[in-house]
Amino acid sequence: MSLTDADLDALVAAAVTDGGVDFDGLRLDREPEGYVLETPAESRAGLSEAEFREGLAAVEEYATNWLYWRESVDGAGTARRAFLRWCERAPLEFALEAGGGAFDAETESEPLEVPARYEALRDGVDRRWGQLCITARFVDVDDPSGERVYDLWHVEDADTDVADLEVHDDPRDAREIATYDEDGRYRPLKTAPTLASGWAFTGLSGAELVEAVDYAYPATVANWHRERRGELDVDHWLETAERQTGIYDVVDELPREAVEWTAEACCVDSQCLRRREWHFDEGDELDADGGDGPFPCREPCSLVVAAARKWAILESEAERTWHLELTTSELNQLSELIDAVADGRVDEIREADVNDGANRYRARYLRAKRFDDGGGLEATEVEDAPDADD
Numbered sequence: 434m435s436l437t438d439a440d441l442d443a444l445v446a447a448a449v450t451d452g453g454v455d456f457d458g459l460r461l462d463r464e465p466e467g468y469v470l471e472t473p474a475e476s477r478a479g480l481s482e483a484e485f486r487e488g489l490a491a492v493e494e495y496a497t498n499w500l501y502w503r504e505s506v507d508g509a510g511t512a513r514r515a516f517l518r519w520c521e522r523a524p525l526e527f528a529l530e531a532g533g534g535a536f537d538a539e540t541e542s543e544p545l546e547v548p549a550r551y552e553a554l555r556d557g558v559d560r561r562w563g564q565l566c567i568t569a570r571f572v573d574v575d576d577p578s579g580e581r582v583y584d585l586w587h588v589e590d591a592d593t594d595v596a597d598l599e600v601h602d603d604p605r606d607a608r609e610i611a612t613y614d615e616d617g618r619y620r621p622l623k624t625a626p627t628l629a630s631g632w633a634f635t636g637l638s639g640a641e642l643v644e645a646v647d648y649a650y651p652a653t654v655a656n657w658h659r660e661r662r663g664e665l666d667v668d669h670w671l672e673t674a675e676r677q678t679g680i681y682d683v684v685d686e687l688p689r690e691a692v693e694w695t696a697e698a699c700c701v702d703s704q705c706l707r708r709r710e711w712h713f714d715e716g717d718e719l720d721a722d723g724g725d726g727p728f729p730c731r732e733p734c735s736l737v738v739a740a741a742r743k744w745a746i747l748e749s750e751a752e753r754t755w756h757l758e759l760t761t762s763e764l765n766q767l768s769e770l771i772d773a774v775a776d777g778r779v780d781e782i783r784e785a786d787v788n789d790g791a792n793r794y795r796a797r798y799l800r801a802k803r804f805d806d807g808g809g810l811e812a813t814e815v816e817d818a819p820d821a822d823d
């Protein structure tokens with residue numbers, strides 16, 4: 434039995450407070466006839482305090498579950514608490530607003546009631562958050578006092594022995610881990626799918642887990658929570674663009690179709706794991722795929738705004754017609770080169786694979802053949818054809 438006298442005292446005290454306890458299937462109350470103890474499996478009323486304490490010991494899972502969420506987690510209504518409940522597939526504690534984070538079987542799974550959740554927590558409940566894998570589990574499997582701890586690691590390390598990973602216990606270490614990619618390059622966008630693997634946090638408290646996740650993916654928990662409550666305040670493109678000043682003042686000149694291309698270039702899942710919820714304007718949706726991740730993006734980020742500034746300047750140029758000579762294969766090769774760079778595939782192309790148009794030797798050959806002395810493709814501008822009347 435893992436309920437201590439202090440635990441039972443806390444449960445009795447909660448039962449006699451206004452409204453008693455009504456939490457995760459456990460109802461405790463004191464009526465004029467005596468104590469009330471209810472779970473989905475049984476309902477008892479008119480109990481003496483001694484019978485009530487005995488009854489609590491018999492529904493230990495419900496009792497320790499209440500103690501964990503009341504004493505260890507607390508923070509009613511906070512994003513931290515909601516996230517920790519999501520981590521172990523506990524039911525929501527608030528009603529979903531219309532349009533507010535609709536239930537998604539892929540990312541949510543069916544919520545578990547207390548007995549099923551306790552069974553699952555003995556093995557560990559795994560959840561995925563971007564490239565993070567989170568396991569919620571009991572501190573002590575043999576004597577579940579209800580206390581949970583959380584492990585955190587990269588999804589790619591799911592099958593790696595923890596002894597082979599760099600183990601951390603300070604959540605602030607997640608900031609350093611998230612700063613550079615596998616090749617040591619700075620990651621300007623923290624939600625890009627380029628998080629380095631090879632590390633693990635084990636035995637974190639709930640507060641530590643949320644802190645570590647927040648270092649890895651800033652504000653994702655808070656925005657996820659706002660969305661689920663129907664409170665996500667989305668700033669669409671126009672609103673964001675129009676409030677830019679200084680060198681970014683030009684971004685509101687980006688044509689609407691170029692905003693589509695911007696979203697397609699930057700915000701799809703292959704580039705960013707946030708689910709884009711902003712559009713061109715309220716009631717004017719972009720067609721580009723917004724992604725499927727659990728956490729939303731509520732406004733164009735600074736990386737997108739910076740890129741949009743460049744595109745706004747480039748899009749102000751007039752289009753011209755050029756004459757350049759290429760074989761059909763060379764034209765196709767230009768497409769392959771652009772695709773390879775856009776998909777970040779260049780480093781994967783083997784030197785010997787000259788069938789790939791983005792192969793380094795193929796690219797060097799094309800440059801040797803088609804570039805002029807100025808170091809660019811040899812091309813001449815085609816003047817507009819004169820009007821028939823001229």
Ligand code: SF4
Pocket residue numbers: 622624699700704705706707708709730731732733734735736737
């Ligand atoms: S604006 Fe796009 S790239 Fe930036 S965080 Fe949002 S979804 Fe990601």
